[in-house]
Amino acid sequence: MPKGRKILILSAAMGAGHDGVAAELSRRLAAEGVEAEVVDILRLLPLGLGSSLRRGYGWMIRSAPWLYAAIYKIFFVSERAPTTSPLTLLAAGPLRELVRLRAPEAVVSTFHLAAQVTGHLRERDRLAVPSVVIVTDFAAHRLWLHPGNDRYLCGDAVTALVVAEATGRPAFCHAPLVRPEFLKPAADIARARERLGIQEGDRPVLVSAGAWGVGRVEETARVLAASGRYLPVVLCGRSDRLLRRLRDAGTGLALGWCDDMADVFAAAYAMVDNAAGLTCREAFAAGVPVVSYRPIAGHGRDGALAMARSGLSVYARNAAELIGALDRLDGTPERARMIARGAALFSAASAESLLGRPPG
Incomplete structure (x- = not known):
């Protein structure tokens, strides 16, 4: 990647996986002379809603996995789920303003909510820079997929094929983003x-x-x-x-x-x-x-x-x-x-x- 570029990476502190991928990508870009900033998409939600979502998800996974399974089935994989969620709309304005202030040459998402927000904005010509989604899951559920995004990067070939077919957008297989010591x-x-x-x-x-x-x-x-x-x-x-x-x-x-x-x-x-x-x-x-x-x-x-x-x-x-x-x-x-x-x-x-x- 040419030097002098600036990339905005959107992650979420839901566990450590999304942040781990974002941090390693940021480290590699910095080594190439690219300025990379990692932002938690949940922090862009108003009224502390992002923190509430993080706590609620953690509680469900620990204490009520049946509830998370039901939410996942209804909103993450069901074809009857709404195409645009309220969370997408709430984060869209703050992200658009952040992009205006930071002026990156591209936005990279490592969390599915971020992928929905960037796809929503790109589809409506409200995000002027390309949007790339790095799918961090082995099974790409519906919330990863939005045809407004420009490109998808997947950690295995099977996921790349599924994503390309579902979105109609280019999807490439990339080497997993792990730290070099591994x-x-x-x-x-x-x-x-x-x-x-x-x-x-x-x-x-x-x-x-x-x-x-x-x-x-x-x-x-x-x-x-x-x-x-x-x-x-x-x-x-x-x-x-x-x-x-x-x-x-x-x-x-x-x-x-x-x-x-x-x-x-x-x-x-x-x-x-x-x-x-x-x-x-x-x-x-x-x-x-x-x-x-x-x-x-x-x-x-x-x-x-x-x-x-x-x-x-x-x-x-x-x-x-x-x-x-x-x-x-x-x-x-x-x-x-x-x-x-x-x-x-x-x-x-x-x-x-x-x-x-x-x-x-």
């Missing part, structure tokens, strides 16, 4: 295991609970520990409550927020995931096979199923299937195939290079 061979696996407290002969299996520490991960840890073959290492994100509960229970290891996840992956036999988000793409980069189990409602379940259909992961429907899937990954051709498919995602063009591609 793509480097581990410097010292033995040291990484020692630092985490993993003993000789242990087979550590990471259990990802996302940034918010959600899902039925305590149950997953108990299943792994009860097998007698795997050491659960639960990634509790920023949930101090989950971290305390797991440490009090003494079921395997429990880790708080980790800034050195590449080292954690280096020590892992496999990862059990429940959200199909950025952590899965980091695992693919690090060569760690992924098994989906007890995914969170809505986009988590759809994403886990999409990953499994693509051969990137295994979807375990119950405890027996979970242990069976992990058993099959012990130095087998299945493990090698899964790791190879995950690594192949990174052979696509970089997202930052696709931002500079001519329209069309």
Whole structure:
């Protein structure tokens, strides 16, 4: 991408995945001399509505997943849902003003609400600069899709085909946006295991609970520990409550927020995931096979199923299937195939290079 450009990146602090993608894109653009500003689209909503939405979503995922599943079914995937939501209209004016003040050459969205807002404005000729959407989910639900956007970038070829067909807009496959340390061979696996407290002969299996520490991960840890073959290492994100509960229970290891996840992956036999988000793409980069189990409602379940259909992961429907899937990954051709498919995602063009591609 030519130097001297200015890009506005729209994200949302719903978990850490959208912000993680936005931050890595910003870092890469800055390395190329491009000025990149990341803005939380929820902060553009009036009267603190964005903060209320974030809290409400967090509560539903933790305490009422059935409610989020119903909302997801009605508004995220149903063809009968309104084409334009009130949130889109509320954010449209503030975003248009922000673009006027910042004068970027393009707007890039890494969150579905932002994609709806930019598409809405572009379709009505109220956004003068191109709009690019980076789809961060493995299953692109309806709210990612708006024909007003100029271009879509997707982390896998299947999603790109689905998006192009649904929107009629160009959709390109890009290499997942993960930090560079995940793509480097581990410097010292033995040291990484020692630092985490993993003993000789242990087979550590990471259990990802996302940034918010959600899902039925305590149950997953108990299943792994009860097998007698795997050491659960639960990634509790920023949930101090989950971290305390797991440490009090003494079921395997429990880790708080980790800034050195590449080292954690280096020590892992496999990862059990429940959200199909950025952590899965980091695992693919690090060569760690992924098994989906007890995914969170809505986009988590759809994403886990999409990953499994693509051969990137295994979807375990119950405890027996979970242990069976992990058993099959012990130095087998299945493990090698899964790791190879995950690594192949990174052979696509970089997202930052696709931002500079001519329209069309």
